[in-house]
Amino acid sequence: MPVNFSQEQLSKTGVEVKNGKEQSSTMDKINNYLLRFSKVPLKERLFFVQHLGVMLKSGISLSIAIKTLAKQTEHKFFKKVLTDIGTKIEKGSSFAESLDSHKRIFGELFVNMIEAGELSGKLEEVLRQIFLQMxxxxxxxxxxxxxxxxxxxxxxxxxxxxxxxxxxxxxxxxxxxxxxxxxxxxxxxxxxxxxxxxxxxxxxxxxxxxxxxxxxxxxxxxxxxxxxxxxxxxxxxxxxxxxxxxxxxxxxxxxxxxxxxxxxxxxxxxxxxxxxxxxxxxxxxxxxxxxxxxxxxxxxxxxxxxxxxxxxxxxxxxxxxxxxxxxxxxxxxxxxxxxxxxxxxxxxxxxxxxxxxxxxxxxxxxxxxxxxxxxxxxxxxx
Missing domain, CATH: 1.20.81.30 (Type II secretion system (T2SS), domain F)
Structure with missing residues (x-):
């Protein structure tokens, strides 16, 4: 069970809170930097595409479907990517626009096909096509x-x-x-x-x-x-x-x-x-x-x-x-x-x-x- 200390308690023990925060922030940056270079396995992307299509077909909204799949993935970096995409969609961005900032993972082909699917109203069909293609x-x-x-x-x-x-x-x-x-x-x-x-x-x-x-x-x-x-x-x-x-x-x-x-x-x-x-x-x-x-x-x-x-x-x-x-x-x-x-x-x-x-x-x-x-x-x- 995690124990939480207040800033005052930490100060009494002689721990410099600012330095702790800076160290934590630095470590987070290093971890994020390393995660960016970790290749997302194909099985993770296949699972995402296949299940997203199924969830959309069953009437679940796009942002909720993506955030749900983000919780299920075990790949840390891919989890962050999917959460970010889901958040951007909730704020009003299109699926293709949200994917565009993560083109290195999904590829230009994927992003363009999703954009075409959104414009034509055939996103579920396009996701199935992408799954077969992959x-x-x-x-x-x-x-x-x-x-x-x-x-x-x-x-x-x-x-x-x-x-x-x-x-x-x-x-x-x-x-x-x-x-x-x-x-x-x-x-x-x-x-x-x-x-x-x-x-x-x-x-x-x-x-x-x-x-x-x-x-x-x-x-x-x-x-x-x-x-x-x-x-x-x-x-x-x-x-x-x-x-x-x-x-x-x-x-x-x-x-x-x-x-x-x-x-x-x-x-x-x-x-x-x-x-x-x-x-x-x-x-x-x-x-x-x-x-x-x-x-x-x-x-x-x-x-x-x-x-x-x-x-x-x-x-x-x-x-x-x-x-x-x-x-x-x-x-x-x-x-x-x-x-x-x-x-x-x-x-x-x-x-x-x-x-x-x-x-x-x-x-x-x-x-x-x-x-x-x-x-x-x-x-x-x-």
């Missing part, structure tokens, strides 16, 4: 991440084993060759030189490695770095089809969701451009939105980017334009490419495993040749 998006991203985890772990293990061999095993073999005064071939000299460099300069090697890794990570987060890496990946034999189909699925899913909430196609393209992570697709959508604004036909505009958009997309979009069913056609396209990504992800281990075995074989074979060659020269000289 689920599909999460499933697609999880599939790709899950499939790429296995080869990443194998490559890390190979790197670890290789480093262990160079640091602990090769020096012992080197000592044996030194005792025998054997003439070493070039592959063996390279292996011993690499081993000596790492083993004798362990700290320096580790520092250089860490610096290189962090430099690469930092570079990959810059616009120039992202663009360069994504350009290379779009040309890579196995990875390129995955990237294209993944982005086409997200493109079609996002545009269709926005069109279904009566958002204009130009704005739909601009919003989707901000959602897609690939800079090539992002830039293409921005240019495409300008061309559509100038009177260009969507299917014709898509055809100007054959390296990013397949002929199937252009043809299906053309049919959607002619029939007036573009949003439904895009849903079908999204499902088609999502299924394509699923199939590729399921077959990816079978494609990557031979490649990993080849890399492993070359590494082991190279070390074996470098060790065996001087042994042959020693035995032949006896």
């Amino acid at each position: 689920k599909k998006d999460h499933k697609l991203i999880s599939k790709v991440k899950g499939a790429l985890t296995y080869p990443a772990v194998i490559l890390m293990a190979m790197f670890g084993i290789g480093t262990f061999m160079l640091v602990f095993v090769v020096p012992k073999i080197t000592a044996m060759f030194t005792e025998m005064n054997a003439e070493l071939p070039l592959p063996t000299k390279v292996l011993i030189g690499l081993s000596g460099l790492i083993a004798n300069n362990g700290v320096i090697s580790a520092v250089i490695f860490v610096v290189l890794v962090f430099s690469f990570i930092k570079f990959s987060k810059t616009h120039k770095g992202k663009y360069l890496i994504q350009s290379l990946l779009l040309k890579a034999p196995v990875i390129s089809p995955i990237i294209k189909k993944f982005n086409l699925a997200r493109f079609a899913r996002n545009i269709s969701s926005l069109l279904k909430t009566d958002i204009m196609i130009i704005k739909a393209f601009q919003i989707t451009a901000s959602v897609l992570g690939n800079l090539h697709y992002r830039e293409a959508l921005i240019v495409m939105s300008k061309k559509i604004k100038d009177g260009g036909k969507l299917s014709d505009v898509i055809n100007t980017y054959p390296k990013l958009f397949t002929p199937v997309v252009a043809q299906m979009v053309a049919i959607g334009e002619e029939t007036g069913e573009l949003d439904n056609i895009l849903v079908e396209l999204a499902e088609f490419y999502e299924e394509e990504v699923d199939q590729i992800m399921e077959s990816l281990p079978a494609i990557i495993e031979p490649l990993l075995i080849l890399i492993l074989g070359l590494g082991v074979g190279g070390v074996a040749v470098a060790i065996i060659m001087p042994m042959y020269s020693i035995t032949s000289s006896i």
